[in-house]
Structures are given as structure tokens and as C-alpha cells.
Amino acid sequence: MQSTPSKTCAVIGSGVAGLAAAIRMQNKGYQTTIFEANAFPGGKLSTESLNGYRFDMGPSVFTMPHFADELFELSGKNPRDYFNYERLDPVYRYFFEDGTVLDGFNGMDQYAKEMASKTNDDEDTVLNYLKKTERMYNLTDEVFLHNSLHRAKNYFTKAVVKGLLNFGKIGAFSSMHNANNREFKDKRLVQVFNRYATYNGSNPYVAPATLNVISHVEIDRGAFYPEGGMHSITKALVQLAKDIGIEFRFSNQVNQIIVEQKTAKGIVTANGKEMFDCVVSNMDVYNTYHKLIPEVKKPLKTLNQPKSSSGIIFYWGIKKQFPELNLHNILFAEDYEAEFNAMFETKTPYHDPTIYINITAKHTSTDAPEGCENWFSFVNVPNNQGQDWDAFIDEVREAVIQKVNRILKTDIRPLIDCEMVFDPRVIENRTRSAFGAIYGNSSNNKFAAFLRHPNFSKKIKNLYFCGGSVHPGPSIPLCLLSAKIATDSVEN
Ligand SMILES: Cc1cc2nc3c(=O)[nH]c(=O)nc-3n(C[C@H](O)[C@H](O)[C@H](O)COP(=O)(O)OP(=O)(O)OC[C@H]3O[C@@H](n4cnc5c(N)ncnc54)[C@H](O)[C@@H]3O)c2cc1C
Incomplete structure (x- = not known):
């Protein structure tokens, strides 16, 4: 009432x-x-x-859906009368230039098994890492996510005192990369886990290892797909x-x-x-x-903290279906550190970028004409400091096409049926985000x-x-x- x-x-x-x-x-x-x-x-x-293809323009990975459900329950409504979602398994498919393809399955055990079967690290190593990120999550979520950090009274609750007493265990004093590099022999796994820094537009080579909790949320608590797409x-x-x-x-x-x-x-x-x-x-x-x-x-x-990365996104109608691709796909750069240096130091796109391809038509067939797919092809780039984005868009499009062609052994160019492009300027104008930074301040x-x-x-x-x-x-x-x-x- x-x-x-x-x-x-x-x-x-x-x-x-x-x-x-x-x-x-x-x-x-x-x-x-x-x-x-x-x-x-x-x-x-x-x-x-566009031309019979539907695109989600921004977010594509939906985690912790109960926070959305809570709003319906608070209002005395059944969330399932409004929207529905399914748990994804696998969540991601990772592609490397050496031909390796890894599936990021849902749940620690399945995930560790897959990674151990295709990399040089064993199941226990992967499992121990995932359990460590779970412990870190349990120590940090009350402190950092559920409360204001800006009210003194919040520092005296049991959960927060526990989190603060364990500050040394939450990775605040190491970079994500250094922490991940200590855990894994296999550089591909280091890269897979470093990528979670990009979830808030940060650089894993400098961002604190505390951000490794993000992988726990996705791998163990689950990633979901809302029926009909993110919108x-x-x-x-x-x-x-x-x-x-x-x-x-x-x-x-x-x-x-x-x-x-x-x-x-x-x-x-x-x-x-x-x-x-x-x-x-x-x-x-x-x-x-x-x-x-x-x-x-x-x-x-607060306001002048360095801002996060932004993105160039090609929304492509593709006149073919690619069974080797999944809903969420990552095509990794060979030199990940160089990619982040370009993004945060020289503030330019990188010539061999990591590409994220999201294809909702894999789950919602009406999102593309029959026999076709809707590709959301995303590359992380610096935020808008007045760079020549028109020139960068052409360079990045070429880099994406060449990388997709190399890794999928195809020729995507003639298959591009139509295109919309977002760059940091568009993101800035469309959402009034300062400098087109997608995630506010970087971490x-x-x-x-x-x-x-x-x-x-x-x-x-x-x-x-x-x-x-x-x-x-x-x-x-x-x-x-x-x-x-x-x-x-x-x-x-
Ligand atoms: C390409 C991309 C991929 C992403 N991927 C993911 C993902 O996979 N998973 C995930 O969880 N998150 C993802 N994110 C991040 C996520 O989308 C954002 O953190 C979140 O949607 C931001 O929501 P917001 O409430 O801050 O508002 P915004 O989405 O920034 O919207 C702000 C709104 O306020 C309006 N507005 C601003 N100023 C005014 C004004 N003066 N008067 C009236 N209206 C105004 C704007 O027009 C806009 O509609 C992604 C973002 C992008 C862009």
C-alpha cells in the first residue's frame, strides 16, 4: 500500500x-x-x-539481477510480470592469436576444469584463485558496495570493521596484474583475469588487485541474459x-x-x-x-580524478551466422600491456586492440534477419581529450576487421550489411558523461x-x-x- x-x-x-x-x-x-x-x-x-537489426547500445553483461528485482518487490509487484532472465553458461568465449579458445563457464569447478584442460595451469591453481576472489568479495562488499563510505557511523558496523581489519588481504597494495601474474604460470589466464579491470574502465597494470572481485561476481554468482535483450x-x-x-x-x-x-x-x-x-x-x-x-x-x-576509458563501438549487421561465436566473445590483443599504455598514457587507440563482440541474436533470433547476426563490436579507447576521432574510427575499424579475419579465418568486410558507430564524443553527447568516459573516475x-x-x-x-x-x-x-x-x- x-x-x-x-x-x-x-x-x-x-x-x-x-x-x-x-x-x-x-x-x-x-x-x-x-x-x-x-x-x-x-x-x-x-x-x-537499423535495417532489421536490433542493438543494445551499451551494457551487455547483466550481473546481480536481484538488485533489479528488489525494486519490483519494494513496489509490491512480481518482477517476473515485468521481465525475465536466464543464467548464462558459458558466459564468455575467449579467443587468442595462437588459436586457443577458452570457454568461461559458470561456477568455479566447471570454470577451473576448462581452464586447466587448455592452459598450463592446473585445476587447483585456478580453483584456489577463484576461492581467493570469493573471500575478497565477502570482505569488501559491505564496505565498498552497500554503504556510503562518507558517513562516519558506517565504519562501526561489524561487517565494515571486519573488512577494514582485513584491508591487507583485499589486494589494495598490489596491482591486478602483479597479483594475477603471481598466481598463474600461463599468460593467457593472466590476461583473462586482468581484463576485469576494463569493467570499470581501469588499467590492470596499475589498478589495485581488489578489483579481482569482479571476476568472482561474474564467474560464481553468475551472468544473466534478460529475455529480449538488455533493453x-x-x-x-x-x-x-x-x-x-x-x-x-x-x-x-x-x-x-x-x-x-x-x-x-x-x-x-x-x-x-x-x-x-x-x-x-x-x-x-x-x-x-x-x-x-x-x-x-x-x-x-573528487571531480578532477582521472577519468575512465571510453569506447569505439561498431554496431554491425552481419550477413552470415558464425557458429564459432557465442553471445559474449573476446578476441585478445597479443600485447595487453601495450594496449593499456596506449589507452592511458599516449591516449590513442592501440593498433592491435582487444575486441569484444556481443551478439544478442544468438539468444533473441528476432534481433537480426534470418541467417544474419547483430554484432556489437567494442574496443576500449581513451576518453575524449579532443583527439581526432574521425581518423581513429577508420583505423580501429580496419584493426577490428583484420583481427576478426585472422582469428576466425574469414573475410568479414563484404559481410557488413550496415553500420552505426559510437565513439567517445557520441557517448558524451548521448549520456552527458564527462569526456565520454563510460565509467566516471577510473579506479x-x-x-x-x-x-x-x-x-x-x-x-x-x-x-x-x-x-x-x-x-x-x-x-x-x-x-x-x-x-x-x-x-x-x-x-x-
Ligand atoms: C558500451 C558500454 C558497455 C557497458 N557494458 C556494461 C556491462 O556489460 N555491464 C554493466 O553492468 N555495465 C556496463 N556498462 C556500464 C553501464 O552501462 C553504466 O554504468 C550504467 O548504465 C550507467 O547508468 P547511469 O544511471 O549512471 O546513467 P546513464 O546511463 O549515464 O544515463 C544518464 C541519463 O541522464 C540523462 N541526463 C544527463 N544529464 C541530464 C540533464 N541535465 N537533464 C536531463 N537528463 C539528463 C542522460 O540523457 C541519460 O539518459 C557499459 C557501458 C557502456 C557505454
Whole structure:
């Protein structure tokens, strides 16, 4: 039973965190309105179609789905009436230039068996590693994911004290690469596990080994595929929001947050001023400060942290089916360290990049015409510092085509039926992410987790933040948690 709303809340942005924050605020008794600059919802979690092919434009790996389900349960609804998902097994197929193909199966035992049968490391080595990442996850999730790191009282709960007492065991003082390189003889396995740094746009050669917990989430807790593709998550959350009375204003960019007497009082759009009791910004926090509250003193140390990587994505309609490919495929660079040096040091794409190919038509046949496939071909690149992206797109397209041809022993060029391209500029414009960085600040130092902006404002009352650029970080599950922490901080 929902209480009659007596207070009002504006949510700026309908990314997955904005949708979740709005649903939580409505459930708290606030009549909530979502202002979205685009004509469509979802931000990065959105969809486009071209010539009979459908594409998910951003995220493709769905983990910890219970955080999404929680929003439906909180609203007294059955999540399965809105969307469904299946556990993937295997999750990934990894391709190397030497011809090795590894399947990343679901569950530690199966995973370790596969890796041991095709690499120079034995099953116990892989299993021990996976168990270590599980222990690390159990020590860190309460500390870093479920609570604000910015409220003193949160440091005195049992779980957090335990996590902090075990700080030495969570890999904060070693890089991911050094930790993984100590564990495995086989360089291919080091590469497989180093790749998890890219899940938040970081460099495994400098990011703390704590990030190795990401592999635990995917391999052991599972990766899922929502029926109909990733955009079903957005569709389901929008439907839920509408069902519980949230109002949507699409094509309605917020240009200012009204702040009076150090309190957020409303927002300004092209249609004028609207007053609210509370404002939650799902806009990238860097841009929230710079564009919506430019007069407020900026937390520069937080805002000026180095930003994450971005991406060049070729959404290709392919006039053929490739049985050797799966839903999630990785074609690895030969020299991984050089690829990250290019990304974070010289800030250019690398000539032999690691390529991620996602093909939802493997599970949802209607996503491509008969006999065809929808390829989301993604390459990590630096964020937008004004590089010549038009030139880079041509270079990266060529590198992707050549690598696919080499590894799959094919000629993909004549099979490309149609193409859409995203680059850091497009990502910046479409989602208002600062510098087109996909994941907000990078996690390239051991204090990065503490240097993400909190989910509330220390200076302005009734102003809250959610989304991939603030605590606890990017990805669908963490964005959903950011919305929970933000709205839990709202005083009733
Ligand atoms: C290519 C790619 C691949 C990814 N892969 C994965 C993956 O496999 N798994 C995973 O979990 N995550 C993945 N991610 C990360 C994940 O997509 C993001 O962390 C998450 O979707 C970010 O959500 P958000 O709530 O921060 O908002 P965003 O998606 O950034 O959306 C913000 C919304 O706010 C709107 N907005 C901004 N400013 C204003 C304003 N002033 N007024 C009105 N509206 C405004 C924007 O238009 C946008 O709709 C990927 C991202 C990308 C781009």
C-alpha cells in the first residue's frame, strides 16, 4: 500500500540509477518526476534498430539481477510480470592469436576444469584463485558496495570493521596484474583475469588487485541474459515507474538546480522553474557541478580524478551466422600491456586492440534477419581529450576487421550489411558523461573507491547523487546500489 505523496522529488536523468532512485523515492512517499534530456529512457542502457537489426547500445553483461528485482518487490509487484532472465553458461568465449579458445563457464569447478584442460595451469591453481576472489568479495562488499563510505557511523558496523581489519588481504597494495601474474604460470589466464579491470574502465597494470572481485561476481554468482535483450531491463523499470505513478518528462533537459539557503529547491528546464522538496541527480557528477550548480564550491579533488576509458563501438549487421561465436566473445590483443599504455598514457587507440563482440541474436533470433547476426563490436579507447576521432574510427575499424579475419579465418568486410558507430564524443553527447568516459573516475589507484563522490551533498541539503560516476561505481548492479544508498540518505 503506497502512502499518499505529500512531498515531491525531481530525478535528473533516466539512466538505470535514475529509474531506480525514482522508484525508491516514490515508494518513500515522494511524488516523483523524472526529467530526461533524451526522447528515450535508459541512458547507456538503451536500444536502437537499423535495417532489421536490433542493438543494445551499451551494457551487455547483466550481473546481480536481484538488485533489479528488489525494486519490483519494494513496489509490491512480481518482477517476473515485468521481465525475465536466464543464467548464462558459458558466459564468455575467449579467443587468442595462437588459436586457443577458452570457454568461461559458470561456477568455479566447471570454470577451473576448462581452464586447466587448455592452459598450463592446473585445476587447483585456478580453483584456489577463484576461492581467493570469493573471500575478497565477502570482505569488501559491505564496505565498498552497500554503504556510503562518507558517513562516519558506517565504519562501526561489524561487517565494515571486519573488512577494514582485513584491508591487507583485499589486494589494495598490489596491482591486478602483479597479483594475477603471481598466481598463474600461463599468460593467457593472466590476461583473462586482468581484463576485469576494463569493467570499470581501469588499467590492470596499475589498478589495485581488489578489483579481482569482479571476476568472482561474474564467474560464481553468475551472468544473466534478460529475455529480449538488455533493453528489457530499462523497459521493465520504466513500466514499473509508470505503474506506481512516476511522471516522465522526456526531451526535457535540466539546465539548473535551484539552490537557495544551501538547500536544493527545484530545477530549471526550457519550460521554466519547477520547485521540488528534493532533487536526485543521475547526471554525471562532474557535469552536475559544472553545468547545473556552477556557483557551488566544487569538491575538486573528487571531480578532477582521472577519468575512465571510453569506447569505439561498431554496431554491425552481419550477413552470415558464425557458429564459432557465442553471445559474449573476446578476441585478445597479443600485447595487453601495450594496449593499456596506449589507452592511458599516449591516449590513442592501440593498433592491435582487444575486441569484444556481443551478439544478442544468438539468444533473441528476432534481433537480426534470418541467417544474419547483430554484432556489437567494442574496443576500449581513451576518453575524449579532443583527439581526432574521425581518423581513429577508420583505423580501429580496419584493426577490428583484420583481427576478426585472422582469428576466425574469414573475410568479414563484404559481410557488413550496415553500420552505426559510437565513439567517445557520441557517448558524451548521448549520456552527458564527462569526456565520454563510460565509467566516471577510473579506479587506477588504491584510494579511488574513497574518491568517488558520495550519494549526497555535504554542502547542499536535499541534493542527492546516483549513477555510475558516484559511489559505489559504474555497472548496472552498482548503479542500482547507488540509487539505494542515495535514497536511504533522504531524511523523511
Ligand atoms: C558500451 C558500454 C558497455 C557497458 N557494458 C556494461 C556491462 O556489460 N555491464 C554493466 O553492468 N555495465 C556496463 N556498462 C556500464 C553501464 O552501462 C553504466 O554504468 C550504467 O548504465 C550507467 O547508468 P547511469 O544511471 O549512471 O546513467 P546513464 O546511463 O549515464 O544515463 C544518464 C541519463 O541522464 C540523462 N541526463 C544527463 N544529464 C541530464 C540533464 N541535465 N537533464 C536531463 N537528463 C539528463 C542522460 O540523457 C541519460 O539518459 C557499459 C557501458 C557502456 C557505454
